[in-house]
Amino acid sequence: MDERLPEPLLERAVDLAADLAPRAAEFDRDERLPREVVKQMAEAGFLGATVPAEWGGLGLTPLQYGELTEVVGKACASTRALLTVHTSLVAETLAARSSRRIKEKYLPDLARGRRIACFALSEPGSGSDAGSETGEMSTTYTEKGDTFVLDGHKTWISFAGMADVLLVIATDGGVGSAFLVDRDMPGVEVRPISGMLGNRAAHMAEVVLSGVEVPAENLVSGIGAGFAFVANRALFHGRYSIAWAGVAIAQAALEEMCAYAARRDQFGARIGSFQLVQKMIADAVTDVSAARELCRRAGRLRGKRSPEAIAATNIAKYFSSTVASRVASDTVQVLGGNGCWSGYPAERLFREAKILEIIEGTSQVQQTLIADFGLTEFSKKDWVGKR
Numbered sequence: 068m069d070e071r072l073p074e075p076l077l078e079r080a081v082d083l084a085a086d087l088a089p090r091a092a093e094f095d096r097d098e099r100l101p102r103e104v105v106k107q108m109a110e111a112g113f114l115g116a117t118v119p120a121e122w123g124g125l126g127l128t129p130l131q132y133g134e135l136t137e138v139v140g141k142a143c144a145s146t147r148a149l150l151t152v153h154t155s156l157v158a159e160t161l162a163a164r165s166s167r168r169i170k171e172k173y174l175p176d177l178a179r180g181r182r183i184a185c186f187a188l189s190e191p192g193s194g195s196d197a198g199s200e201t202g203e204m205s206t207t208y209t210e211k212g213d214t215f216v217l218d219g220h221k222t223w224i225s226f227a228g229m230a231d232v233l234l235v236i237a238t239d240g241g242v243g244s245a246f247l248v249d250r251d252m253p254g255v256e257v258r259p260i261s262g263m264l265g266n267r268a269a270h271m272a273e274v275v276l277s278g279v280e281v282p283a284e285n286l287v288s289g290i291g292a293g294f295a296f297v298a299n300r301a302l303f304h305g306r307y308s309i310a311w312a313g314v315a316i317a318q319a320a321l322e323e324m325c326a327y328a329a330r331r332d333q334f335g336a337r338i339g340s341f342q343l344v345q346k347m348i349a350d351a352v353t354d355v356s357a358a359r360e361l362c363r364r365a366g367r368l369r370g371k372r373s374p375e376a377i378a379a380t381n382i383a384k385y386f387s388s389t390v391a392s393r394v395a396s397d398t399v400q401v402l403g404g405n406g407c408w409s410g411y412p413a414e415r416l417f418r419e420a421k422i423l424e425i426i427e428g429t430s431q432v433q434q435t436l437i438a439d440f441g442l443t444e445f446s447k448k449d450w451v452g453k454r
């Protein structure tokens with residue numbers, strides 16, 4: 068399997084990252100990603116990174132996509148969020164789960180970034196439990212002739228503020244289905260949300276759907292496929308992207324921490340020579356290496372379409388997002404007062420890292436899934452000597 072990004076793509080990604088990194092603080096402050104950045108991502112082909120070439124994408128392997136996510140995510144978390152949402156949650160899911168008709172209608176435009184997509188699952192009353200039997204999803208669909216009528220309220224929808232297409236999960240008496248909704252369909256109202264902790268430039272919005280008539284051909288994967296077949300698949304892709312986003316933020320924070328510790332003097336010595344500071348650096352170096360290896364393992368298993376890829380992705384997402392938080396927190400610590408000030412990137416990385424522990428399934432949800440896996444996998448087997 069191709070493990071590394073081909074050289075020309077890597078160069079393109081590194082050039083883009085070099086352009087983004089000095090502007091990430093400005094995007095964060097302004098709470099918007101300029102259209103021109105979206106255009107740059109589209110022109111580089113990155114918005115179709117994992118979409119097969121036959122639909123206009125780059126057809127990257129999971130490991131290549133991971134590398135791309137790390138390079139972009141290290142420079143700007145909100146731009147990386149566009150990859151997670153548009154490319155992983157929506158385009159990659161449609162490539163895997165939608166009809167030929169939907170693919171023809173939407174995928175080439177999404178892959179080339181001519182249209183932007185977002186993923187609408189969460190609601191004010193439905194979060195971690197979306198799709199569970201006890202969940203209280205209120206967005207409904209009703210069949211009406213050759214259309215479905217959607218009503219409901221979604222919230223925390225990244226990039227809804229700029230998206231042209233929404234992948235909406237709705238329910239009819241507990242039967243979840245997924246629909247592609249065009250932003251300009253009558254009855255779609257987008258209400259921007261500002262003041263987020265992180266991903267501040269990700270055009271966050273609420274979406275209110277009032278009697279939106281969606282053509283039947285925009286039903287993704289059939290009635291009843293919304294949770295198990297579409298949303299779960301989307302989260303499988305999204306969690307992989309977030310796992311690499313954790314590596315990206317942790318690596319960026321580690322570099323800040325080390326650069327600062329290597330030049331700041333206190334008590335007549337470099338703070339990097341103090342053993343208590345060195346402990347934070349050593350733990351960060353170790354954690355980042357471990358997180359990256361877990362992501363690579365998940366990537367290899369995904370590339371082989373192994374059933375183990377699901378657990379490996381959850382493990383990578385859980386570990387890597389907690390590592391990002393820990394390393395970013397220690398980076399703030401090492402920078403002292405400067406770490407608490409927006410003149411340095413540490414405080415932004417700290418905020419961005421926390422977001423990763425919440426999105427695409429909180430850390431507690433990942434722990435639950437990983438524990439279920441452990442109880443199934445390790446309760447009855449003797450693993451001594453097994454590989």
Ligand SMILES: Cc1cc2nc3c(=O)[nH]c(=O)nc-3n(C[C@H](O)[C@H](O)[C@H](O)COP(=O)(O)OP(=O)(O)OC[C@H]3O[C@@H](n4cnc5c(N)ncnc54)[C@H](O)[C@@H]3O)c2cc1C
Nearest residue numbers: 186187188189194195223224225266425426427428429431
């Ligand atoms: C920056 C950002 C971007 C987002 N983007 C999107 C998006 O694009 N599309 C979208 O649909 N959603 C999006 N979300 C929503 C996100 O997916 C939810 O916030 C997340 O799933 C958690 O749901 P909740 O906020 O309702 O928290 P809740 O589910 O209410 O959880 C609150 C707390 O309870 C804990 N908890 C809940 N259930 C359990 C349990 N069974 N066991 C142990 N602990 C539990 C949680 O871990 C958490 O700590 C985004 C959120 C943020 C912050």
